[in-house]
């Protein structure tokens with residue numbers, strides 16, 4: 027493992043640092059939060075403008091191929107961008123699902139026409155995407171999905187229901203799994219469709235999460251017509267495409283930058299609070315806890331470097347690639363739990379109450395990070411995948 031950066035990578039870092047110093051404050055968006063998808067239209071427009079400006083300055087999707095708007099740079103350059111955005115407390119990218127999940131899937135599985143049609147608008151956040159995978163009876167057992175799509179002439183006709191669809195209320199498009207052959211065994215007969223959320227017959231009903239936000243939704247389809255050209259990969263063979271997206275999703279959810287950011291905030295909190303007439307950060311018991319958490323954050327950082335090396339050398343990362351989501355989301359939850367325990371009773375104050383510290387950031391984060399342990403495949407499912415596909419252990423029936 028080589029941890030030194032090339033002169034070109036160092037130059038990219040300094041250019042970006044200067045750009046962020048000038049532009050983050052101007053964005054009108056404070057800090058990397060909200061990660062929430064419950065945003066009003068004015069805030070959405072601001073986030074879209076922010077992503078567009080970042081793209082125009084050359085700092086979005088650096089490793090995508092040039093012909094689709096990327097720069098064909100190595101994955102380390104993208105990691106540098108992520109690190110610098112974190113240090114500058116830059117706003118998050120509203121088009122993350124398109125950038126991190128659908129875009130890389132289309133680059134591998136999409137037709138030439140699909141790549142040219144969709145990728146540029148993902149980069150600039152002109153089109154925001156949501157993920158239509160889960161259904162009421164198909165979460166962990168995703169292949170049990172029932173939403174039906176029948177090919178009639180040059181259109182699929184879609185009927186059924188999705189649930190927990192994050193951001194569907196303001197998404198322009200959905201990448202969606204549908205059953206196209208009900209007679210086939212359940213992992214076959216599934217197809218991957220791109221659906222315009224403004225199509226007649228789509229109804230979106232927001233669901234309130236325990237954070238109090240309307241982050242995700244139920245989405246109902248009634249005779250929704252989807253052009254046949256919106257099929258990604260082959261008919262009835264969408265399971266492979268779906269899994270490609272899931273791998274990208276798990277890397278996104280387990281990103282170490284989130285843990286680094288949370289740890290920084292936890293440390294600041296511990297320094298600002300007092301226990302036994304001294305800063306909490308000096309309390310011998312809490313100090314041990316901080317040290318144990320920091321060790322886990324550092325371990326994740328070096329794990330990420332190992333994955334980057336694999337990617338740069340074109341190696342499939344196998345087992346290490348499966349670990350990110352499991353370890354990263356559990357770590358974020360433990361960081362938030364430590365903060366809640368430090369806050370004691372103050373953690374119970376609602377966001378708008380005067381006792382709430384930092385506008386209730388930590389209670390919110392604790393609930394949010396619990397959701398991330400479930401979303402994208404629960405901890406139990408990640409453990410099953412690691413055991414079966416990573417360690418070659420027998421399947422549990």
Ligand SMILES: Cc1cc2nc3c(=O)[nH]c(=O)nc-3n(C[C@H](O)[C@H](O)[C@H](O)COP(=O)(O)OP(=O)(O)OC[C@H]3O[C@@H](n4cnc5c(N)ncnc54)[C@H](O)[C@@H]3O)c2cc1C
Nearest residue numbers: 157158159160165166190191192397400401402403404406
């Ligand atoms: C914040 C959040 C955002 C989400 N956003 C989206 C989205 O945008 N799009 C989308 O499609 N979905 C989304 N989801 C849904 C998410 O993918 C599912 O919640 C998840 O896959 C679990 O499915 P389920 O809720 O049906 O739980 P279930 O599958 O019913 O699981 C219930 C419990 O049983 C356990 N379990 C189930 N099967 C096994 C097994 N074989 N072995 C061991 N334990 C098992 C699970 O670990 C869990 O603890 C989101 C979820 C959350 C929390």
